[in-house]
Amino acid sequence: MVEVREAAKVLSQARRVVVFTGAGISAESGVPTFRDALTGLWERFDAQALATPQAFQDDPDLVWGWYEWRRTVIRRVHPNPGHEAVAAIEARTPRSVVITQNVDDLHERAGSAGPLHLHGSLFEPRCASCARSAPVPDGEEPAEGRRLAPPRCEHCSGPVRPGVVWFGEALPEQILETAVQEATDCDVLLTIGTSGLVYPAAEIPKVAAMFGATVIQVNPQPTPLDAVAGINLHGTAATILPALVTAAWPRLS
Numbered sequence: 001m002v003e004v005r006e007a008a009k010v011l012s013q014a015r016r017v018v019v020f021t022g023a024g025i026s027a028e029s030g031v032p033t034f035r036d037a038l039t040g041l042w043e044r045f046d047a048q049a050l051a052t053p054q055a056f057q058d059d060p061d062l063v064w065g066w067y068e069w070r071r072t073v074i075r076r077v078h079p080n081p082g083h084e085a086v087a088a089i090e091a092r093t094p095r096s097v098v099i100t101q102n103v104d105d106l107h108e109r110a111g112s113a114g115p116l117h118l119h120g121s122l123f124e125p126r127c128a129s130c131a132r133s134a135p136v137p138d139g140e141e142p143a144e145g146r147r148l149a150p151p152r153c154e155h156c157s158g159p160v161r162p163g164v165v166w167f168g169e170a171l172p173e174q175i176l177e178t179a180v181q182e183a184t185d186c187d188v189l190l191t192i193g194t195s196g197l198v199y200p201a202a203e204i205p206k207v208a209a210m211f212g213a214t215v216i217q218v219n220p221q222p223t224p225l226d227a228v229a230g231i232n233l234h235g236t237a238a239t240i241l242p243a244l245v246t247a248a249w250p251r252l253s
Contacts, residue, residue: 004240007216007231008247011089014188017096019086020204024193024219025237026102030077032070041065041145051166056128060159065141065148067162071122072141079110082192082237085245087111089190092249099179101194101201103164116175116182118201120164129158171200183207192218192237196225205229218244 011017023033045066049055056063087110090096098107098115103122107115117124125134132155141148150159165171180203183189189208196202202225209215209228217229218240226232233240 003231003233004243004247007233008244010214010216010231011093011188011190011244012248014093014186015095016186016188017089017093018182018186018189018204018208018213019089019096019098020189020191020194021086021098021100021102021107021237022192022194022198022201023102024195025080025082025086026104026106027193028082028236028238029080029106031074031102031104031106041147048167051164052168053166054168056161056166060161061147061149064150064160064162065146067122067164068137068148069141069145071136074104074106074122075140077106079106080238082241083107083110083112085237085241086192088245089241092245092252097182099182099204101198116179118165118171118175118179120162120172122162122164124163125160126163127153127156127158128161129153130156132156133163134160176200179204180207183213184211186213189213189215190218191215191225191229192241194219194223194225196223196228 191205215229216231
């Protein structure tokens with residue numbers, strides 16, 4: 001594919017790379033998105049309605065149970081070749097960083113070092129009262145889901161909440177500032193599996209392009225970022241990214 005060869009040339013010559021990922025790359029591992037049909041207890045609920053501060057305040061057992069079920073699902077899946085290719089890009093371009101909208105740990109499990117989680121992480125619960133970090137609970141949830149009381153904070157006894165950014169909440173200020181700075185400093189930004197519709201995260205590729213970086217998009221479907229990207233690679237991350245890495249660094253693959 002001509003576009004892959006063109007993207008590989010740009011990537012291999014990059015001084016600083018930002019890899020920006022969305023739900024699409026994790027969906028290829030079997031992580032359900034908010035748009036997927038749910039089963040068991042959860043088929044009676046709108047997933048987005050469970051992802052708000054008000055929902056947790058109204059029914060913490062329901063919301064905590066939902067997020068513990070999601071974490072169990074993620075623990076049972078594995079990074080796919082797309083995640084592994086992202087880690088390979090990091091290894092071959094030392095001045096690189098991963099910025100993700102995903103709340104799973106699949107980048108870390110694939111070998112990425114310290115990705116910036118714009119929307120938080122299921123693996124970083126915190127107290128809803130004092131905001132201190134809390135341990136990740138052990139155990140697995142049943143496939144049909146259940147209501148589950150959240151643990152209490154060991155410091156103030158407040159309820160522990162999922163460490164994700166809910167609808168209506170601001171992104172973590174320091175992480176967002178770092179992500180924007182990385183976008184302004186890079187010379188190549190790979191945007192992978194993101195719809196380009198969720199703001200302010202969707203501004204990250206636009207910032208990179210505005211500061212002169214080449215934006216390479218990997219997505220099976222057209223998105224609003226098509227117009228921003230200098231190179232559009234239409235396909236799945238698990239297919240396109242390994243081919244891109246092999247073409248960019250044939251002697252190391």
